[in-house]
Amino acid sequence: FGSSHFGSSPNFHSASPAILLLAAMDFFSCTSACRPCDIATDTVKFDSAAIGAAAPASPASERRQEEHQQPQQGEEVRAAEARCRELEAQQQFMDQEREEQCRPKEQEEELRREQEEQEAEDRRRQRDQGECEERLRVQEKVRAAEEAAEEAAQGAFAHGEARRAGQDRKRKAAVAAFLKMHGFTGGVSGAKRNLMNSTYPLHRAAKTANAQMVEYLLMEGADPMQANSAGRNAAQV
Incomplete structure (x- = not known):
């Protein structure tokens, strides 16, 4: 693995010096695990000319790379936006579905409240009607009792008057008979x-x-x- 091996690699001239150094270190560290180390044959040799020839990429190459990456980045942005719209649509659909599921429960709860209010109103109306009827019955009883008492008083008065009239007639007759006698x-x-x-x-x-x-x-x-x-x-x- 001398300089001829690294120089013959297709990507050797396009690789950066750091990558070449890491590859060499990896290879060097691997030999001890694969086979016994031989100082004469396993010494790593570097081609300094080849490494020096690997110059940094030119500005034009960087621009081409950026121009090549821009469409890809634009596609990624559009894909991300489409994914966001899709997620938003899914969220809206889920919210709408959840709202539709909750609406019957809300309507049922509203109907139940209306029924309870109507039942309470019916009970209140029946209670008021019962109290009104009870007051009317009491008033009727009081009126009937007053009329009965008045009739009794009138009857007693009439009876008393009749009795007194009879007693008066009896007394006058007795007095007249006494005076004559x-x-x-x-x-x-x-x-x-x-x-x-x-x-x-x-x-x-x-x-x-x-x-x-x-x-x-x-x-x-x-x-x-x-x-x-x-x-x-x-x-x-």
Whole structure:
């Protein structure tokens, strides 16, 4: 592996000195692993003329290389942009699909809320209607009780009036019979005179111990303080 080997390589003159140096070092390091080292035969020789002849690339070559790389870079940019657009379209599609999947759930949730609100409104309306009907029933009961009480009062009053009217008729009849029987012609306050004595119906009822007639005469207007010819009232006879 002398200078003739490196010089005969097709890419030798186009390779940079650093690459040649690395290749030589790699080859040198490999010999110890492949076969025993022989100082006489394995010594690496460099062709300094060939290495010196490998000059850096010219500006024109660099421009050609850049011009060759520019279309490739443009294609890479366009491919990257296309990939970005594709990813963006995929993301939009996924977002739209996710939105479409969520929309039925949102609609179902909205429908459920509307149903709950409607049910709550129906329950409130039924409760209000029940309370209103209960108030009407209570008012009707109160009105019926008041009417019954008024009718009872009117009935009692009418009954009392009828009873009092009957009692009045009975009393007047009894007083009239008493006055006629004892010869009193001047009513409950008229005196009955004979010779020098005078008496009154109330005195006669008290003297005969007729308590019922005393009450009747007083109710008919007899004067309890009326004095007879002896100067005594009914309580004193």
